[in-house]
Amino acid sequence: MTPNIFVPPTSEAHAFSILAGQMRQSSIENAAHAKRVSALAVLFGRALDLSVNELKDLKIAGVLHDIGKLHIPLELLHAPRSLTLDETLLIRTHPERGYALACRFNFAPRILEVIHYHHERYDGAGYPHGLRGTEIPFYARLAAIVDVYDAIISKRIYQVQPRSFADSMFEIERCAGTQFDPALAAVFIQLMHRRTRRRFHKVH
Numbered sequence: 568m569t570p571n572i573f574v575p576p577t578s579e580a581h582a583f584s585i586l587a588g589q590m591r592q593s594s595i596e597n598a599a600h601a602k603r604v605s606a607l608a609v610l611f612g613r614a615l616d617l618s619v620n621e622l623k624d625l626k627i628a629g630v631l632h633d634i635g636k637l638h639i640p641l642e643l644l645h646a647p648r649s650l651t652l653d654e655t656l657l658i659r660t661h662p663e664r665g666y667a668l669a670c671r672f673n674f675a676p677r678i679l680e681v682i683h684y685h686h687e688r689y690d691g692a693g694y695p696h697g698l699r700g701t702e703i704p705f706y707a708r709l710a711a712i713v714d715v716y717d718a719i720i721s722k723r724i725y726q727v728q729p730r731s732f733a734d735s736m737f738e739i740e741r742c743a744g745t746q747f748d749p750a751l752a753a754v755f756i757q758l759m760h761r762r763t764r765r766r767f768h769k770v771h
């Protein structure tokens with residue numbers, strides 16, 4: 568019998584399409600969140616004058632940041648109730664699981680950092696490693712803001728009502744310096760206000 572040997576695809580693009588496809592198959596909801604995070608992370612990166620290469624990595628990292636959730640039961644991820652401590656701890660393993668999975672492919676370090684550290688907090692109270700301040704890689708600090716923004720503003724299965732844009736800005740500002748890098752949070756808030764103003768002027 569032939570042993571089941573895992574042969575990782577050689578190119579980043581190939582690996583990306585395999586993993587993104589698995590996410591879409593597993594949960595349309597999670598895949599849609601990932602797509603929005605990716606698009607907004609690129610926009611944020613542009614506002615920060617990042618290079619084309621950095622933007623390309625952010626695009627991939629946004630799509631794959633929650634790839635570790637492939638290993639968490641969906642009924643838990645979408646549970647419309649409060650979770651037990653054990654369930655919460657299981658969900659909190661997704662950055663480590665995602666990192667272990669993504670390390671089998673040829674992804675750029677920046678992409679792996681976002682997958683691994685997007686739930687770290689600036690004040691050191693995050694997970695999985697309790698990194699603090701600039702110990703948290705830059706791209707993970709950036710993705711953390713976009714990730715939370717999307718969670719607040721978008722309708723998710725387990726969230727009855729998405730909150731307003733004003734609420735989301737209040738929340739990002741409130742958590743600047745504790746959950747988020749304060750300098751990055753300030754740029755993000757400016758960017759989102761600019762975008763909203765532009766949309767308003769287009770409509771009116």
Ligand SMILES: [Fe+2]
Binds near residue numbers: 633661685686
């Ligand atoms: Fe996550």
Ligand SMILES: [Fe+2]
Binds near residue numbers: 600604632633714
């Ligand atoms: Fe996420």
